[in-house]
Amino acid sequence: MASRPRTSRLRRTLLAAFVAASVAGAVSAAARPSAVPAPVPAALTPLGSATPAALAERYGAQRDGIRAAERMAAGHGDRRRAAVLRGMADPARSFLFFDGRDDGRIAEVFGDLSRAERIAVLVPGSDTGLGTYERFRTGATALQREMGGRSAVVAWLGYRTPGTLSPEVVTPDRAEDAAPELQEFVRELGGARQTARISLVCHSYGSAVCARAARAPEVADIVLYGSPGVGYDNAAALRTRATVWAGRGADDWIADVPHTQLQLPFGTVGLGRDPVSAPFGARVFAAGDGGHSDYLKPGSLSLSNIARIAGGQTPAEDGRHA
Incomplete structure (x- = not known):
């Protein structure tokens, strides 16, 4: 029984070292794209339906907001951000919401949402913003x-992600702030596309966000990959009807992060x-030999x-535990 205290002390030591590295990296995190003036976005009415006409109206309104943010960024002298925003304003691109303030809040649609039978809501991890x-x-x-066909992916950047090297990345605080927004977004999406299968696909720190939004009844599957942990001891604690999946690449450094929690x-x-x-x-599920990205x-x-998984199929080389 003596090995348990030693293991606990080792975990605490590793976690302390990780926190120290995060604090030391705060300067690096501060180097993320600085806040640039951007207009306050117009208030959104709930997306009552996902008909082509309703979506075209929403996409057009968001395009106007992106163009306004581009003009403001250019006036501020931030040519790099203005160029990014100019690309986003391309009529071929489709945004359900856009807020250019700070590091940005974005939901971009890939595929035809009006016809989609399978929808994956992609939730990012740390260091994701307008600049990246x-x-x-x-x-x-x-x-x-x-x-493939009859599918859509929504890239949901609806929260201020922590820096990879920052104190925030080792706490659940950002995830707790973000989860209500994600849960509300999924509910609205489910109401607009009532027959579609919706999955949350969650990378790295984003998995902690998804875990807190897991109770949304519209979600069929929650896919956690490259996860440092979600802040819960087990999948049952998420209190979700969705099937919870997890995968990690063989070369992902996240495996070396201390998977523990201290109060x-x-x-x-x-x-x-x-x-x-x-x-x-x-x-x-089997995730191959790749790294964290x-x-x-x-x-x-x-x-x-x-x-x-997002399509409702069984993954290949299923590595489920007995």
Whole structure:
């Protein structure tokens, strides 16, 4: 029995080192794209339906907001952000919401939402914002292509993500703030597309956001990948009717993060048990040999299996625990 205290002390030591590294990296996190003036977005009415006409109206209104943000960024002298926004204002792109303030709040649609029978809501992890949005968009595009016809992917950047090297990334605080917004978004999406199968597809810190929005009855599957933990001891604690899946690539550094949680005087530190561990109780899917940023890489086993799950199919080489 003596090994348990030693294991506990080791976990605490590792977590302390991780927190120290995060605090030391706060300066790096502060170097993320600075706030640039942007207009306050117009109030959105609920998306009552997902007919082509209703969606075209919503997309057009968001395009107007993006163009206004582009003009403001250009006037501020931030040519890089203005160029990003100019690309977003392309009439071929479709946004359900857009807020250009701070690091941005975005929901972009890939595929035809009006006809989609399968919808994946993609939730990002740390260091995702307007300045890094293209890599998030690339993953969403790859997932929608893999899912095929009659599918849509919504790239949901609806919260201020923590920096990879920041104190916030080892606490559930940002996830707790973001979850109500995600839950409301899923409810609205489910009301507009009542016959569609909706899945939450959640990368890294985004898995902690999804875990807190898991009770939304519209969700059929929750896919956690590259997760540092979700802040709960097991899948049952999410109190969801959805099937909870978890996967991790063989070369993902997140496996070395201490999967524990400490209650300290100033708050909670750590995100708890590893979702791919047997005690967590998720259905584990094979995610191949990739690293932390490779899950939605075209041709990868992880992308294929995530797309299959979101489509209501059994993943290949299912690695579920007995």
